[in-house]
Amino acid sequence: MLAYIERTRDGLRLTREEIQDLVAGVVDGRWPDYQLAAWLMAAYLRGLGEQEVVDLTEAMAWTGSGNQENALGEVDKHSTGGVGDKTTLAVAPLVASLGIRVAKMSGRGLGHTGGTLDKLESIPGFRVTLTREEVRAQVERVGVAVVAQSAELAPADGRLYALRDVTGTVDSIPLIASSVMSKKLAAGAPCLVLDVKVGRGAFMATLERARELASLMIRIGEAHGRRVHALITSMDQPLGYAVGNAVEVNEAAACLRGQGPQDLRQEVVELATHMVALARKWELAYAHEQVEQALATGKAYETFLQWIQAQGGDAQAVENGLPLAPARLKVRAEREGWVASVDALTVGQVVLRLGAGRERLGDPVHHGVGVQLSVKVGDYVSSGGELATVYAQQEDQAQGAARLLRQAIVLADAPVTVAPPVLEALGSGGGRIEPLLG
Amino acid sequence: MLAYIERTRDGLRLTREEIQDLVAGVVDGRWPDYQLAAWLMAAYLRGLGEQEVVDLTEAMAWTGSGNQENALGEVDKHSTGGVGDKTTLAVAPLVASLGIRVAKMSGRGLGHTGGTLDKLESIPGFRVTLTREEVRAQVERVGVAVVAQSAELAPADGRLYALRDVTGTVDSIPLIASSVMSKKLAAGAPCLVLDVKVGRGAFMATLERARELASLMIRIGEAHGRRVHALITSMDQPLGYAVGNAVEVNEAAACLRGQGPQDLRQEVVELATHMVALARKWELAYAHEQVEQALATGKAYETFLQWIQAQGGDAQAVENGLPLAPARLKVRAEREGWVASVDALTVGQVVLRLGAGRERLGDPVHHGVGVQLSVKVGDYVSSGGELATVYAQQEDQAQGAARLLRQAIVLADAPVTVAPPVLEALGSGGGRIEPLLG
Numbered sequence: 001m002l003a004y005i006e007r008t009r010d011g012l013r014l015t016r017e018e019i020q021d022l023v024a025g026v027v028d029g030r031w032p033d034y035q036l037a038a039w040l041m042a043a044y045l046r047g048l049g050e051q052e053v054v055d056l057t058e059a060m061a062w063t064g065s066g067n068q069e070n071a072l073g074e075v076d077k078h079s080t081g082g083v084g085d086k087t088t089l090a091v092a093p094l095v096a097s098l099g100i101r102v103a104k105m106s107g108r109g110l111g112h113t114g115g116t117l118d119k120l121e122s123i124p125g126f127r128v129t130l131t132r133e134e135v136r137a138q139v140e141r142v143g144v145a146v147v148a149q150s151a152e153l154a155p156a157d158g159r160l161y162a163l164r165d166v167t168g169t170v171d172s173i174p175l176i177a178s179s180v181m182s183k184k185l186a187a188g189a190p191c192l193v194l195d196v197k198v199g200r201g202a203f204m205a206t207l208e209r210a211r212e213l214a215s216l217m218i219r220i221g222e223a224h225g226r227r228v229h230a231l232i233t234s235m236d237q238p239l240g241y242a243v244g245n246a247v248e249v250n251e252a253a254a255c256l257r258g259q260g261p262q263d264l265r266q267e268v269v270e271l272a273t274h275m276v277a278l279a280r281k282w283e284l285a286y287a288h289e290q291v292e293q294a295l296a297t298g299k300a301y302e303t304f305l306q307w308i309q310a311q312g313g314d315a316q317a318v319e320n321g322l323p324l325a326p327a328r329l330k331v332r333a334e335r336e337g338w339v340a341s342v343d344a345l346t347v348g349q350v351v352l353r354l355g356a357g358r359e360r361l362g363d364p365v366h367h368g369v370g371v372q373l374s375v376k377v378g379d380y381v382s383s384g385g386e387l388a389t390v391y392a393q394q395e396d397q398a399q400g401a402a403r404l405l406r407q408a409i410v411l412a413d414a415p416v417t418v419a420p421p422v423l424e425a426l427g428s429g430g431g432r433i434e435p436l437l438g
Numbered sequence: 439m440l441a442y443i444e445r446t447r448d449g450l451r452l453t454r455e456e457i458q459d460l461v462a463g464v465v466d467g468r469w470p471d472y473q474l475a476a477w478l479m480a481a482y483l484r485g486l487g488e489q490e491v492v493d494l495t496e497a498m499a500w501t502g503s504g505n506q507e508n509a510l511g512e513v514d515k516h517s518t519g520g521v522g523d524k525t526t527l528a529v530a531p532l533v534a535s536l537g538i539r540v541a542k543m544s545g546r547g548l549g550h551t552g553g554t555l556d557k558l559e560s561i562p563g564f565r566v567t568l569t570r571e572e573v574r575a576q577v578e579r580v581g582v583a584v585v586a587q588s589a590e591l592a593p594a595d596g597r598l599y600a601l602r603d604v605t606g607t608v609d610s611i612p613l614i615a616s617s618v619m620s621k622k623l624a625a626g627a628p629c630l631v632l633d634v635k636v637g638r639g640a641f642m643a644t645l646e647r648a649r650e651l652a653s654l655m656i657r658i659g660e661a662h663g664r665r666v667h668a669l670i671t672s673m674d675q676p677l678g679y680a681v682g683n684a685v686e687v688n689e690a691a692a693c694l695r696g697q698g699p700q701d702l703r704q705e706v707v708e709l710a711t712h713m714v715a716l717a718r719k720w721e722l723a724y725a726h727e728q729v730e731q732a733l734a735t736g737k738a739y740e741t742f743l744q745w746i747q748a749q750g751g752d753a754q755a756v757e758n759g760l761p762l763a764p765a766r767l768k769v770r771a772e773r774e775g776w777v778a779s780v781d782a783l784t785v786g787q788v789v790l791r792l793g794a795g796r797e798r799l800g801d802p803v804h805h806g807v808g809v810q811l812s813v814k815v816g817d818y819v820s821s822g823g824e825l826a827t828v829y830a831q832q833e834d835q836a837q838g839a840a841r842l843l844r845q846a847i848v849l850a851d852a853p854v855t856v857a858p859p860v861l862e863a864l865g866s867g868g869g870r871i872e873p874l875l876g
Contacts, residue, residue: 005606009483037472038605041479045447167476168443 001025001035009042016055023059026156033163040160040169048174053216054223056174060156060182061224071188072132072139073103075279077271078180079195080213081113082202083348084238087195088116088146089252090268091275093304096143097294100279103139105149105187112201112348114245114357117148122245122322122367126313142306154182171203173213181220191227191278193271194218198423199236201344207232207423215430222428229274229433232424233267237342237377239421240264244356244370246322247391253318256301263376263421269295270422284433325354325368325391329398336383337411339375346408347371350401354392366393371405378418381411439463439473447480454493461497464594471601478598478607486612491654492661494612498594498620499662509626510570510577511541513717515709516618517633518651519551520640521786522676525633526554526584527690528706528742529713534581535732535741538717541577543587543625550639550786552686552795555586560683560760560805564751580744592620609641611651619658629665629716631709632656636861637674639782645670645861653868660866667712667871670862671705675780675815677859678702682794682808684760685829691756694739701814701859707733708860722871763792763806763829767836774821775849777813784846785809788839792830807831809843816856819849 004022007014014022022039025031048056075095079085092102106116106128117128128148130138138145157179164170184192194217197203198210214230221228233239240261242251254260255268269291277287294300305315351357355366374386381387387409392398425433442460445452452460460477463469486494513533517523530540544554544566555566566586568576576583595617602608622630632655635641636648652668659666671677678699680689692698693706707729715725732738743753789795793804812824819825825847830836863871 002604002606005479009479009606032604033470033472034475034601035605037475038479038607041443041447041476042483042606045480045483163472166440166470167473168440168447168480169476 001031001039005035005039005042008039008046008048011046013049014052016051019052019055020059023056023063023156026159027063036160036163037167040164040167040175043175044169044172050216050219053174053178054220057178057181057185057220058224060154060160060178061185063154063156071103071190072101072136072145073189074101075191075193075275076104076184076187076189077193077195077275078184080176080180080197080203082197082233082235082239083113083344083351084240084243084248085114085195085197086119086240086242086248086252086264087268087271089119089249090255090264090300090304091271092144092146093307094256094268094272094291094294094300095275095279096307097299097303098276098290099143100276101139102144103135103189104146105153105183106146107149108358111357111359112345112352114243114248114351116146118357118365118367119245119248120146120313121365122249123308123313124317126308127311130311138310142310143303144307145311149183153186157182173209173216176203177213177216177220181217184221185224185226190225191275192221193274193278194228194230195271196230196232197235198232199234199344201238201348202235211424211426214426218426218428218430227278229278230426231267231270231274231422232426233422234419235344236419238344238347238373239267241373241376242370243347243351243373244354244391245365245367246324247370247372249318250321253301253304256295256304257298258295261376267421270425274425323368324370325366325393327392327395327398329390329392329402330386331388331390331402331405331409333381333383333385333387333411334406335411336385337381337413338415339377339379339381339409340412340416341410342373342375342377343408343410346404347373350404350408354390354397354401369393371401375409376418378416380415439469439477443473443477443480446477446484446486449484451487452490454489457490457493458497461494461501461594464597465501474598474601475605478602478605478613481613482607482610488654488657491612491616492658495616495619495623495658496662498592498598498616499623501592501594509541509628510539510574510583511627512539513629513631513713514542514622514625514627515631515633515713516622518614518618518635518641520635520671520673520677521551521782521789522678522681522686523552523633523635524557524678524680524686524690524702525706525709527557527687528693528702529709530582530584531742531745532694532706532710532729532732532738533713533717534745535737536714536728537581538714539577540582541573541627542584543591543621544584545587546796549795549797550783550790552681552683552789554584556795556803556805557683557686558584558751559803560687561746561751562755564746565749568749576748580748581741582745583749587621592624595620611647611654614641615651615654615658619655622659623662623664628663629713630659631712631716632666632668633705633709634668634670635673636670637672637782639676639786640673649862649864652864656864656866656868665716667716668864669705669708669712669860670864671860672857673782674857676782676785676811677705679811679814680808681785681789681811682792682829683803683805684762685808685810687756688759691739691742694733694742695736696733699814705859708863712863761806762808763804763831765830765833765836767828767830767840768824769826769828769840769843769847771819771821771823771825771849772844773849774819774823775851776853777815777817777819778848778850778854780811780813780815781846781848784842785811788842788846792828792835792839804831809839813847814856816854818853
């Protein structure tokens with residue numbers, strides 16, 4: 001292991017066999033944490049070669065319980081994590097409604113970004129832990145299942161990720177790419193669409209880094225025979241209006257009914273289009289048509305309700321709108337103006353502190369709390385106009401949240417230009433594709 | 439600690455208070471090894487600022503048992519470690535013979551470089567572990583004591599050094615400088631001469647890096663009120679002819695009797711001159727005169743024998759020449775030529791494998807084994823002429839050593855230019871001083 005550390009430290013490359021030995025030692029406990037920590041910092045600061053990242057991803061994928069041959073779904077998606085990102089809730093049934101099997105594993109929220117599982121669990125009765133046999137049967141029957149990721153999926157990544165978290169080595173493109181892609185390879189779907197977020201509320205702060213990460217992940221997937229596209233989407237402001245758990249389920253349902261915020265709809269349609277196009281090897285334009293039709297005819301919404309029911313959830317409660325927390329407070333503008341920014345990171349942190357997420361694994365989650373924004377960047381608001389509604393457990397928490405939200409929403413004296421939610425699409429080899437609705 | 443890791447990782451600076459907290463946590467066990475390992479790798483790759491190194495050194499020095507006010511010696515020396523480096527054995531009594539108190543702590547050998555303590559222990563009866571009171575009394579009576587470094591001298595450095603050894607972070611100028619200087623500050627002498635080795639058998643491979651390390655250590659010492667000079671000395675070939683333990687004691691004794699190899703004498707005189715000049719605030723030229731006189735009158739040799747006796751050693755055995763290992767083999771030249779190089783690293787490794795040193799802490803040491811070279815770089819040797827004598831425990835070990843030595847000593851067809859043993863001298867602020875005998 002010392003030789004591996006020294007090589008990476010000096011910017012030299014490890015062979016496929018050496019990477020495999022390194023990863024095997026992570027799983028069997030041969031390497032102590034301090035040597036792995038030193039190697040991770042060396043990799044963080046010196047980078048890894050592309051072949052090393054490909055080999056690392058493969059080695060991590062194959063140490064787990066994953067099995068490509070038994071993949072239950074035809075297409076997968078992954079988001080690098082954002083604020084108000086409820087796209088999976090809408091995209092999974094939307095794609096499934098076109099006859100494409102979706103069997104997705106998701107994570108819980110940690111820090112200021114929410115987790116799909118927490119959102120799903122705000123639906124009364126919804127079960128996120130199914131056996132493999134249950135997943136198979138459900139996907140056959142209703143076309144879609146979203147379940148908790150098994151700890152055994154990529155155990156090497158599990159140990160390395162825990163160490164990265166406490167050694168300042170999270171924010172590294174090769175390490176992020178191999179971590180994400182090892183789980184996606186292990187999960188086994190032959191097609192994958194990546195949603196790489198960029199901006200204030202995302203891990204990637206600049207478009208350049210987001211592009212670098214996206215294109216590296218595409219190449220890793222392709223090196224292992226997968227078909228992969230990536231969208232680079234803006235996370236300066238939250239996606240849609242709703243941030244929380246139940247409040248986001250309600251917004252996803254609205255989106256599938258043809259309502260809801262424009263930016264969410266646009267991102268959902270674009271993600272679904274790429275997933276359908278990859279799974280069916282269709283032209284993007286044709287896939288887009290099919291997706292729009294599934295939305296327009298209500299087929300997507302119907303699949304959504306069937307999916308919820310199949311997984312034990314109360315579909316009627318979702319149709320009626322899930323109940324939100326009792327202490328409600330409207331945040332109003334103290335002056336008139338145009339919304340110049342809605343800081344996604346702050347909104348995420350506010351909602352986290354209201355109890356919608358967890359600061360540490362194992363913290364309890366309140367499903368009804370959250371924030372419903374009333375404005376997006378570019379909107380005009382009059383003095384006293386509504387900026388947001390806070391849903392809290394208690395009055396004082398609502399007031400604290402309102403204070404922070406007022407700071408997070410910046411008003412300007414003149415109209416501002418608004419960036420589209422989907423900034424770029426990348427296809428095979430990481431090359432650029434024109435976004436559909438850009 | 440995570441914040442410290444991230445700052446150093448990003449090339450930002452830690453304050454004095456933060457460095458003190460970091461070091462305190464190393465000693466009290468607050469930081470786990472994996473976080474320290476990540477920080478060390480970040481410091482290795484991003485470097486540390488000069489003020490950070492000064493603060494780190496001070497914090498590590500003050501966590502131990504050291505106490506500047508009670509310093510028992512007036513001047514100290516430190517070598518970064520080389521092959522055949524027996525200078526302490528000669529320099530300590532030489533300086534003491536001029537009435538300057540020398541109370542030096544030394545280490546044991548590890549890897550291919552020998553340790554002063556192992557060499558001293560090849561003298562029958564010699565005790566390297568004295569109480570503080572014994573050291574004080576001996577220094578008062580004979581002017582010199584050389585003892586084992588206490589584990590308590592700089593405990594933070596102890597833990598960090600052990601981690602560096604297994605995380606590929608040994609070879610870092612700021613980390614080496616703070617490690618060495620923390621122990622020297624803790625030991626407490628007001629004056630210090632550093633011997634920074636450069637070349638094949640040394641940690642520093644290039645003159646530039648040796649100069650950088652030397653001048654950083656001088657500035658750290660001066661920032662803490664010490665007077666510090668440094669010599670940069672060549673370690674391409676071993677120093678002198680003798681490499682081992684007893685064989686080196688014999689050579690040091692010869693040097694003090696006015697015999698022995700020229701390069702060893704030159705380095706001993708130059709080190710002693712700087713130590714005397716710093717301790718007495720004399721001009722270098724005057725200090726040099728005094729040193730030469732101490733050698734010429736036999737006063738230095740007399741102090742050497744008194745010192746050995748005071749510390750329990752058999753001075754008569756040293757006068758007679760310490761006995762060497764029984765299996766002896768002469769290495770002879772297979773062709774005629776001029777000696778172009780004597781690879782110090784290989785010679786060091788040969789002697790280590792003969793049993794003179796240890797690969798791991800705690801390995802036993804054989805005092806009689808070693809190599810007595812017959813040639814230095816630049817010498818002419820005829821075909822069949824003597825290159826070296828091996829002293830081994832067993833015949834087959836001697837033969838193995840001889841094979842490796844024959845490869846380590848390279849002969850050329852034409853005379854070669856010879857670099858002087860002392861390459862540079864650095865004074866206050868790291869500025870260059872003309873070497874005395876260059």
